Amino acid sequence: MYSYEDRIRAVELYIQLGKRVAETIHQLGYPTENALKSWHRAYEQGSDIPRGYARKKPKYSPAQQTLAIEHYLAHGRCIAATTKTLGYPSRDSLRSWIQAVHPQLCSPGMPRPDTSPRPPQLKQAAVIALCTRQESAQAVAQRLGVCRPTLYNWKNQLLGPETPASMTSKLEPPQPDEREELQQQIDALQRDLHRLQLENDLLNKANELIKKDGGINLQSLRNREKTQLVDALKQTYPLLELLETLGLARSSYFYHRARAQVADKYAQVRGTMADIFERNHRCYGYRRMRASLGSQCTRICEKVVLRLMKQEGLTAARPKRRRYGSYLGEISPAPENLLNRDFKAAAPNEKWLTDISEFHIPAGKVYLSPMIDCFDDQVISWSIGTRPDAELVNTMLDAAIQTIPGSSDRPVVHSDRGGHYRWPGWLSRIADAKLVRSMSRKGCSPDNAACEGFFGRLKTEWFYPGNWQSTTVEQFTQALDSYIHWYNEKRIKMFLGVRSPLDYRRSLGLMA
Missing domain, CATH: 1.10.10 (Arc Repressor Mutant, subunit A)
Structure with missing residues (x-):
């Protein structure tokens, strides 16, 4: 005021x-x-200013006051019902209107206001409490037993209407130095929070887009991968901030971005590689893959083939490491090791290798007994059974002997020291065909490494990647027989001039 x-x-x-x-x-x-x-x-x-302040118009008109009093009298004299029905006024206002018109209706529920004069000391104490209050004006009025407007009337009487009702001093604002220091701390915290949020978003995108672990070091990523992260987050964060955080030069970013927008020139080659990989039991590495592409008049260097295979997920199965275990017993004298780990042959039917391998599937055990020619690694005969007995190896040997074209060929049949190759049936067949026996040293599988290598390729490329849960023994036998046919007829070998064993023999004129 x-x-x-x-x-x-x-x-x-x-x-x-x-x-x-x-x-x-x-x-x-x-x-x-x-x-x-x-x-x-x-x-x-x-041309002048009014000396006093204009009084506010009453909130409710005389007609509204009369309507509220009539409703109160006609509806059981309930103040709460009247204020709820009409929506006005407050209960204290309605009581004051009723007391002014019908003072005889005052009841104990509606106490008359105490109009007795108050002592000056009380008024002074009330005004001092109002102007220097530590609580609200309503709380001061209730504590002194008066209404809130009475406090302001006493203040106007004693101090005048121009005096403000509250003289409490405002809290001193912080000093400029303190404000500046607080603002600097707030700015530093906001910058740290923004930086941490940016790093967290980059790590999440790295895990989502390029399949990197959450703890990867962003600086160790390649520029092409960093470019992918920047493109994914540039709508959320400024470009320069992303480049600075990743340590990526602006020129490198635009270079890799332009390269990503260029059409892939190896799109057709990728499809051809996937087809070759699937048709060959998913066992070709990048060298055989490059050789197969070369046979289709597609010349690509090995590094490009290796990179494309990695990008397409064309990963050949690798052999599992197993502990070596062998039976060391001897049941009869063994012949000399004539091959002495020399598995190269200048012509077919010079050196044959044989052994037995076991395949354990849910339906049972299956055994394979092949005969391999060291000339071109061709499986010239094989037998498949459910027991590793004499019949298994004898059947395989009979089929191999029938492949000898003339009586002059006397192959050296090399095997391990298993009992299958010491039984009378095996020995008699060897003697009748005038074949030469050779055996590995006791407990030394490298002496028959070429045959063991065939088993390793067979299991790595075909057996281990397969799912044999619902396969019967008959179905497994047919699949194994089909693989060996493919091995002889289609699977290319680098040392044969990128040819299969049968193609190699045809190129030499050994087969029609």
Whole structure:
């Protein structure tokens, strides 16, 4: 509340300063912008300012007051029901209206206001508590047993209406140095939070797009991978900030981005490689893959083939490492090791290798007994059974003997020291065909490494990757027989000039 002199002084200074509101308030320290303009409007309209403040119009008209009193009398004299039905006024206001019109209706539920004069000491204490209060005006009024408007009336009587109702000093604002230091700390925390959020988003995108582990070092990524991360997050973060965080040069980013938009020139080659890989039991590495592509007049260097196979996920199965175990017993004298690990032959039917391998599937055990020619690694005969007995090896040997074209060929049949190759049936067949026996040393599988290598390729390329849960023994036998036919007819070998064993023999004129 401002006195008449304060208001007229503010208006005159406002006019003197050319109606500059900010300058006027700065010099006087009061009032607000809206109050100053309203005082100036009133001054221009009447060449003066009203000395007192205009009283506010009553909130409710006499007709509304009469309607509320009539509703109260007609509906059981319930104040709560009247205020709820009409939506006005407050309960205290309705009580005061009823007391003014019908004082005889006052009840213990509606106590009469205490109109007895209060001592001056009480008024002074109330005004002091109001102006220097540590609590609200309503709490001061309830503590003294008066209503809230009475406190302001006493304040106007003792101090005048211009005196503000509260004289509590505002809390001193922090000093400029303290404000600046606090703001710096807030800015530093916000920067740290933003940086951590950016790093977290980059790690999540690296895991999502390029399948990197969450603990990967972002700086160790290749520039092409960093470019993928920048493209994925450039709508959320500024480009320069992403490049700086990843340590990626701006020129490198645009270079790899342009390369990614160029059509893949190896798109057709990728499809051809996938077809070759699937048709050959998913066992070709990059060397055989390059040789197969070369046979189709597609010339690509080995490094490109290796990279494309990695990108397409064309990974050949690798052999599993197993502990070696062999039976060391001897049942009869063994012949000499004539091959002595020399598995090269200048012509067919010079050196034959044989052994037995076991395949354990859910339906049972299956055994394979092949005869391999060292000339070109061709499986010249084989037998498949469910027991590793004499019949298995004898059947295989009979089929191998029938492949000898002339009586002059006397192959050396090399095997391990198993009992299958010491039984009378085996020995008699060897003697009748005039074949030469050779055996590995005791417990030394490398002496028959070429045959063991065939078993390793067979299991790595075909057996281990397969799913044999619902396969019967008959079905497994047919699949194994089909693989050996493919091995002889289709599977290319590098040392044969990128040919299969049968193609190699045809190229030499050994077969029609």
